[in-house]
Amino acid sequence: MSVVNTHQRQRIVIVNTGCANISSVRFALERLGVEVEVSDNKSVITAADKVFLPGVGTASAAMASIKQKELVATLQSLTQPVLGVCLGMQLMVDSSAEGGMNNTSGDIPCLSLMPGHVARMEANGLRLPHMGWNTVQHSDDELFKGIPQDTYFYFVHSFAVPDYAHTLARCDYGGSFSAAINKNNFYGVQFHPERSGEAGAQLLTNFVNL
Numbered sequence: 001m002s003v004v005n006t007h008q009r010q011r012i013v014i015v016n017t018g019c020a021n022i023s024s025v026r027f028a029l030e031r032l033g034v035e036v037e038v039s040d041n042k043s044v045i046t047a048a049d050k051v052f053l054p055g056v057g058t059a060s061a062a063m064a065s066i067k068q069k070e071l072v073a074t075l076q077s078l079t080q081p082v083l084g085v086c087l088g089m090q091l092m093v094d095s096s097a098e099g100g101m102n103n104t105s106g107d108i109p110c111l112s113l114m115p116g117h118v119a120r121m122e123a124n125g126l127r128l129p130h131m132g133w134n135t136v137q138h139s140d141d142e143l144f145k146g147i148p149q150d151t152y153f154y155f156v157h158s159f160a161v162p163d164y165a166h167t168l169a170r171c172d173y174g175g176s177f178s179a180a181i182n183k184n185n186f187y188g189v190q191f192h193p194e195r196s197g198e199a200g201a202q203l204l205t206n207f208v209n210l
Helices: 022-031 042-047 061-067 070-075 197-209
Strands: 012-015 038-039 051-053 082-085 116-120 131-139 151-157 169-173 174-182 186-189
Touching: 012 022, 012 042, 022 038, 038 042, 042 070, 061 070, 131 174, 151 197, 169 186
Parallel strands: 012 038, 012 051, 051 082, 082 186
Antiparallel strands: 131 151, 131 169, 169 174, 174 186
């Protein structure tokens, strides 16, 4: 496993979206020797060297919280590497069908950091949510450096971004979907690297070292 480049102290910020299990991502990074700050302060986020965008729950609740914190424009303006995790990845595209209880019709506008739409998975008879370990096939990108093809990562989700132009890695569960996406400085992973053992630690290391 490659190690975090520590000879240049970085400012790593996890965005406090108000609806995320932030502690698990923070602990995973701290185990790698990375100092992490959790913040919803615009100036702190903007000044970071690397930014993590976590999320759990529904897109509608997450976007409502991000809007309430007035962070939409801040996140859209970031030029440093940003990694969205699970729901955080889904918030990076244009819209999501995951409206939740209060919005069962129509799509939820998301952050539009890259094109794309989140749809309910077509699992073709397999149980939803897609929960547990599954293999990932990835493009040759620095985010997956040192990670073999068909490595197992841990997933928990019922909605996904289909396999499309910005797909960086794909997974199959009743059909192919985006396990990772990328446009410019914005990266997203549908799986939970913080719960994916050595492979997840390698991916987090790779992102910090970008």
